[in-house]
Amino acid sequence: MSEAPTVLPPEVDAVVCGGGPGGSTAATVLARAGLSVALFERERFPRFHVGESLLPFNLPLLERLGVHEKVAAARFQVKYGARFYHQGSDHTRFIRFANSFDGAPPSAYQVKRAEFDLLLLHHARESGAAVHEGARVEEVLFEGTRATGVRVRLAGEAVPREVRAKVVVDATGRDALLSNVVGGRVRDPWLDRSGIFAHFDRFGRAEGPEGGDIVIVTTPDGWWWLIPFADGSVSVGVVMPSRRLKERTGSVEELYEAARASTPEVSRLLEGATRTTQVHHIADYSYTTAALRGDGFVLVGDAACFLDPVFSTGVLMAMTSGEMAGLAIAGALRRKGRVDAADFAPLERLYRRAVRRFRAFVHGFYQPHVLETFYTPAPHVEIERAVTTVLAGGVFAPSLKSRFWAAMFHVSAQIVRLQQAMRGKGPFERATGIVTPAP
Numbered sequence: 522m523s524e525a526p527t528v529l530p531p532e533v534d535a536v537v538c539g540g541g542p543g544g545s546t547a548a549t550v551l552a553r554a555g556l557s558v559a560l561f562e563r564e565r566f567p568r569f570h571v572g573e574s575l576l577p578f579n580l581p582l583l584e585r586l587g588v589h590e591k592v593a594a595a596r597f598q599v600k601y602g603a604r605f606y607h608q609g610s611d612h613t614r615f616i617r618f619a620n621s622f623d624g625a626p627p628s629a630y631q632v633k634r635a636e637f638d639l640l641l642l643h644h645a646r647e648s649g650a651a652v653h654e655g656a657r658v659e660e661v662l663f664e665g666t667r668a669t670g671v672r673v674r675l676a677g678e679a680v681p682r683e684v685r686a687k688v689v690v691d692a693t694g695r696d697a698l699l700s701n702v703v704g705g706r707v708r709d710p711w712l713d714r715s716g717i718f719a720h721f722d723r724f725g726r727a728e729g730p731e732g733g734d735i736v737i738v739t740t741p742d743g744w745w746w747l748i749p750f751a752d753g754s755v756s757v758g759v760v761m762p763s764r765r766l767k768e769r770t771g772s773v774e775e776l777y778e779a780a781r782a783s784t785p786e787v788s789r790l791l792e793g794a795t796r797t798t799q800v801h802h803i804a805d806y807s808y809t810t811a812a813l814r815g816d817g818f819v820l821v822g823d824a825a826c827f828l829d830p831v832f833s834t835g836v837l838m839a840m841t842s843g844e845m846a847g848l849a850i851a852g853a854l855r856r857k858g859r860v861d862a863a864d865f866a867p868l869e870r871l872y873r874r875a876v877r878r879f880r881a882f883v884h885g886f887y888q889p890h891v892l893e894t895f896y897t898p899a900p901h902v903e904i905e906r907a908v909t910t911v912l913a914g915g916v917f918a919p920s921l922k923s924r925f926w927a928a929m930f931h932v933s934a935q936i937v938r939l940q941q942a943m944r945g946k947g948p949f950e951r952a953t954g955i956v957t958p959a960p
């Protein structure tokens with residue numbers, strides 16, 4: 522028996538393009554505000570996706586969306602912190618989220634995104650959004666400069682359909698359907714890096730509650746992540762300069778295996794483990810977009826901006842911007858029945874400020890003076906708490922105290938930079954092999 526054709530309303534209050542964390546969040550907020558919402562997702566969930574380590578500041582957001590109970594019931598791996606090691610040296614830093622400022626929850630989750638994204642998408646549906654999977658948005662429709670709806674092709678249909686909307690949310694991730702409309706992408710030359718990753722069936726995780734921590738191994742020109750899951754398996758990825766991926770002679774898989782073999786800390790942790798997925802890669806991934814908004818439309822999550830994932834910031838940024846977009850739209854429609862670019866100005870300001878706070882640390886992570894400061898064996902207590910707060914995702918509304926001590930971290934790093942310049946290639950550089958990268 523053939524399926525009945527999907528019924529689409531000719532007009533809704535809001536169309537959300539993309540059903541990742543950013544899109545599901547925006548759709549949930551809009552539906553809970555009583556608006557009619559159609560979400561179109563190209564794939565059928567569950568689907569594989571990178572980005573598996575969440576941050577503590579994700580938890581209050583899950584609570585506000587009314588989905589935290591479902592996430593807790595799914596029994597994802599709980600993580601209480603992060604364990605940093607530097608390849609070939611005895612530099613380590615163990616971060617405990619309980620040590621943060623600003624009321625950060627003491628833990629977060631490590632999630633297989635196939636399961637987590639499906640759960641969020643179901644929640645959007647249960648909140649009242651009409652969710653359509655296997656539905657690719659081909660084009661956002663405009664009248665002048667105002668977005669007025671989308672042209673969407675449903676799976677198995679030859680002819681696309683049109684749905685009109687008062688507002689369109691672009692949550693299409695790295696595809697960024699609308700980025701050309703707002704002036705295109707701006708790449709970050711300091712972060713010209715690529716990631717290669719796969720899942721393994723097990724690894725040598727730490728004993729006790731720390732066994733759920735993300736493990737980061739920094740290397741002279743990049744870093745590895747090991748993200749433990751509740752079923753004992755692990756996500757293992759390496760981030761390297763994009764040129765190494767582009768100039769490789771063999772396959773991506775060979776490059777990944779060679780990089781693994783040359784990082785003893787990672788090979789040791791994966792002794793006896795079997796790879797359970799294919800090797801995936803994403804090239805050249807850091808960018809911002811010239812503008813995030815216009816009349817009747819807004820970009821959220823990776824569609825708007827993507828920052829090197831060393832601090833696991835992507836899902837938090839996507840969900841926070843999705844929530845802010847949903848609230849701004851609901852407020853504007855209630856007040857005046859339409860949504861203008863100006864209604865998203867506070868979102869853009871807050872979002873860009875948060876990105877800047879993260880970026881200051883991410884840039885530093887590729888520079889020897891910042892790494893030496895980070896790995897210092899006896900960190901200043903308040904500075905360490907401020908750094909932990911940033912690593913917990915506390916960048917949207919940090920307290921004065923937290924901002925002050927985070928600034929002191931950067932000041933300390935500048936002092937270390939001077940010391941490094943005066944002593945020439947010193948013990949840290951010799952031990953770590955790190956050299957300052959040219960932008």
Ligand SMILES: Cc1cc2nc3c(=O)[nH]c(=O)nc-3n(C[C@H](O)[C@H](O)[C@H](O)COP(=O)(O)OP(=O)(O)OC[C@H]3O[C@@H](n4cnc5c(N)ncnc54)[C@H](O)[C@@H]3O)c2cc1C
Pocket residue numbers: 538539540541542543544561562563564570571572573574575576656657658659692693694695696698715716717718758803806821822823824830832833834835836837839
């Ligand atoms: C190597 C690497 C490691 C990472 N590690 C982490 C991490 O540990 N923690 C973390 O928080 N983040 C991490 N991230 C970032 C994280 O993956 C993203 O920031 C996050 O998924 C963004 O969510 P989103 O909803 O904006 O986009 P996505 O999750 O990409 O969702 C976009 C959705 O839109 C759909 N779509 C695309 N085009 C269309 C269309 N035309 N019509 C309909 N649907 C469409 C796609 O199918 C997709 O499902 C990492 C990223 C990389 C590259």
